[in-house]
Amino acid sequence: MITLPRRRQGTGVMRDWLLILLLGLSFGGGLGGPARAADWTTPAEQSGFRTTPSYADTVAYLERLQKQAPGRIHLGTYGVSPQGRPMAVVVANSNGVFTPEAARAARLPVVLVQAGIHPGEIEGKDAGLMLLRDVAATGKLQHLLDHAVLVFIPVFSVDGHENFSPYNRINQNGPDSMGFRGQSQYLNLNRDNIKADTPEMRAWLKLWQYWRPDLLIDVHTTDGADYQYDLTWYLEDPHKLDAGVSLWQQQAMASVIPAYEKRGHLASIYLEFKDGSDPRKGLENFGSGPRFSTGYAALQNRAGLLIETHMMKPYATRVRAAYDLVALMLDYAGRDAASLLETNARADAATIARASDSSAHVALTFKSDPASTPFSLKGYAFTQTPSQISGGTWIQYDQTKPETYVIPNWNGLLPDRMATLPAAYAVPAQWKDIIARLDAHGIAYRRLDCAAKVAAMGYQLDNPKWSSQPFEGHLMLEQVEAGLQPRQEILPPGSVIVPLDQPSANIAVELLEPDAPDCLLRWGFLDAVFETKEYGEPRVLEKLARDMLAKDPALKAEFERKLRDDPTFANPRARLSFFFQRSPWFAAQKVGAYPVLRLDKSVMPSCN
Numbered sequence: 001m002i003t004l005p006r007r008r009q010g011t012g013v014m015r016d017w018l019l020i021l022l023l024g025l026s027f028g029g030g031l032g033g034p035a036r037a038a039d040w041t042t043p044a045e046q047s048g049f050r051t052t053p054s055y056a057d058t059v060a061y062l063e064r065l066q067k068q069a070p071g072r073i074h075l076g077t078y079g080v081s082p083q084g085r086p087m088a089v090v091v092a093n094s095n096g097v098f099t100p101e102a103a104r105a106a107r108l109p110v111v112l113v114q115a116g117i118h119p120g121e122i123e124g125k126d127a128g129l130m131l132l133r134d135v136a137a138t139g140k141l142q143h144l145l146d147h148a149v150l151v152f153i154p155v156f157s158v159d160g161h162e163n164f165s166p167y168n169r170i171n172q173n174g175p176d177s178m179g180f181r182g183q184s185q186y187l188n189l190n191r192d193n194i195k196a197d198t199p200e201m202r203a204w205l206k207l208w209q210y211w212r213p214d215l216l217i218d219v220h221t222t223d224g225a226d227y228q229y230d231l232t233w234y235l236e237d238p239h240k241l242d243a244g245v246s247l248w249q250q251q252a253m254a255s256v257i258p259a260y261e262k263r264g265h266l267a268s269i270y271l272e273f274k275d276g277s278d279p280r281k282g283l284e285n286f287g288s289g290p291r292f293s294t295g296y297a298a299l300q301n302r303a304g305l306l307i308e309t310h311m312m313k314p315y316a317t318r319v320r321a322a323y324d325l326v327a328l329m330l331d332y333a334g335r336d337a338a339s340l341l342e343t344n345a346r347a348d349a350a351t352i353a354r355a356s357d358s359s360a361h362v363a364l365t366f367k368s369d370p371a372s373t374p375f376s377l378k379g380y381a382f383t384q385t386p387s388q389i390s391g392g393t394w395i396q397y398d399q400t401k402p403e404t405y406v407i408p409n410w411n412g413l414l415p416d417r418m419a420t421l422p423a424a425y426a427v428p429a430q431w432k433d434i435i436a437r438l439d440a441h442g443i444a445y446r447r448l449d450c451a452a453k454v455a456a457m458g459y460q461l462d463n464p465k466w467s468s469q470p471f472e473g474h475l476m477l478e479q480v481e482a483g484l485q486p487r488q489e490i491l492p493p494g495s496v497i498v499p500l501d502q503p504s505a506n507i508a509v510e511l512l513e514p515d516a517p518d519c520l521l522r523w524g525f526l527d528a529v530f531e532t533k534e535y536g537e538p539r540v541l542e543k544l545a546r547d548m549l550a551k552d553p554a555l556k557a558e559f560e561r562k563l564r565d566d567p568t569f570a571n572p573r574a575r576l577s578f579f580f581q582r583s584p585w586f587a588a589q590k591v592g593a594y595p596v597l598r599l600d601k602s603v604m605p606s607c608n
């Protein structure tokens with residue numbers, strides 16, 4: 001039984017025609033008047049795929065589709081961009097299932113397809129318009145969304161999309177003009193999934209929490225090498241997500257890719273070459289991670305597919321590639337709905353159950369598996385010329401000479417740094433930016449309404465090293481040593497207790513564990529904990545040093561060793577600091593004490 005939406009139903013045929021006529025008039029300038037009113041050619045098709053439409057024209061086309069088929073297409077917004085543009089989202093289903101509640105009641109999987117996270121790579125938008133048109137207007141894909149709900153973001157980075165230029169994608173073969181990779185604050189949305197700095201990402205996270213989609217498809221265009229494939233695709237390494245979800249997505253691709261190639265395409269796994277000037281040296285994993293969309297989906301126990309159409313292929317070919325693969329994935333998700341929903345439910349349940357296993361641990365970072373497998377690369381013949389300009393090697397491909405190379409593939413990853421899991425984290429009330437990030441991700445927590453004394457474990461952070469160059473607006477903490485120590489703390493009222501028995505527990509771990517590559521500490525949200533706020537005057541430290549040397553022979557020996565061996569000890573301030581840093585006056589500042597605490601089940605603070 002499908003719950004029908006709140007929208008009105010049963011638009012009559014006559015009424016549709018009237019609507020089309022009216023629309024034909026309102027869109028008459030571009031479409032040539034009422035005689036061509038039923039023309040559903042998309043803007044990109046109209047230009048012969050020379051151009052891609054503006055955001056306004058994209059939304060106008062979607063509005064036409066909604067008016068044509070209000071029982072199949074629902075156009076809404078889910079946020080506002082930094083420059084004030086409404087962020088459009090389309091929900092599409094054959095039977096008007098337009099809400100998560102209705103999708104759950106009907107046991108339909110929700111597939112989130114996003115285009116234009118990198119708005120210069122915009123095939124997904126134009127393919128999406130064609131696909132929705134064929135679902136809603138032409139009837140060509142009449143049954144595609146009988147058994148799945150499509151949530152489609154036509155342009156994720158809307159401000160970036162409107163920053164149109166022919167010069168935004170130097171590596172890419174058309175369209176004539178396209179959007180810019182950064183949004184209007186120069187941030188790359190496909191690095192923002194965890195830190196969630198941008199209004200766009202915060203809106204997206206709310207959309208994610210509202211729908212909790214069963215499958216994410218993120219549509220991009222490649223950079224990099226030339227080869228025969230019109231599309232490459234990427235799934236997160238099996239070590240990075242629930243085993244059942246990983247298996248589901250691998251089986252999906254094993255079924256969908258042959259069907260895709262039957263439509264005249266050629267596809268490959270994502271191709272990251274170890275050496276861009278010599279593809280024969282083999283492939284490696286491009287890295288991905290929680291800051292990327294598919295990395296985020298993996299942590300949320302959801303299948304995620306990254307699609308990259310090949311930059312050198314004509315725009316028409318690339319749009320068709322995205323259209324066919326997305327259509328086949330939607331079809332597969334619908335046909336395999338029961339298994340997909342069951343897999344996801346099981347993964348969520350396993351994440352919740354993991355919290356009661358005190359020996360549970362998760363991998364935070366990954367390293368390349370030293371074992372490779374042979375990979376048959378459908379490439380092109382190429383020449384390598386020593387370049388007098390770069391001093392390196394100039395690779396030139398010959399597209400008239402397809403050639404297959406068997407090369408080593410090191411795509412496999414292995415867990416590297418691991419963390420055991422606490423029962424919960426405690427974030428003291430004053431760390432509001434951290435709590436705000438928990439909120440952005442919809443992480444469940446309990447707020448203390450009293451001051452609570454806890455015996456917890458906390459990290460002492462030492463030897464921090466920051467990047468000297470900003471990355472995505474942050475000077476990242478590149479290295480830090482984190483050691484766990486017992487800590488007695490008083491959590492002020494308003495502190496939050498984040499239990500790990502929740503489906504999004506992996507996101508909490510990623511945000512809060514110091515060794516996690518995208519944790520808030522690494523992004524620089526807690527840099528102040530490394531700063532000393534009080535210093536010792538040299539005349540005061542002179543006395544302190546004498547007292548300490550007199551009392552502690554081991555300290556005296558260490559000091560004398562450094563005098564002999566350490567060149568930085570030529571500096572009088574360095575010598576005096578040696579004593580200050582070993583004194584209770586320094587310890588009182590708690591430099592490097594990570595404020596987020598790890599709690600055992602036995603020490604959960606309570607206000608009762």
Ligand SMILES: [Zn+2]
Nearest residue numbers: 118121220221
């Ligand atoms: Zn991209």
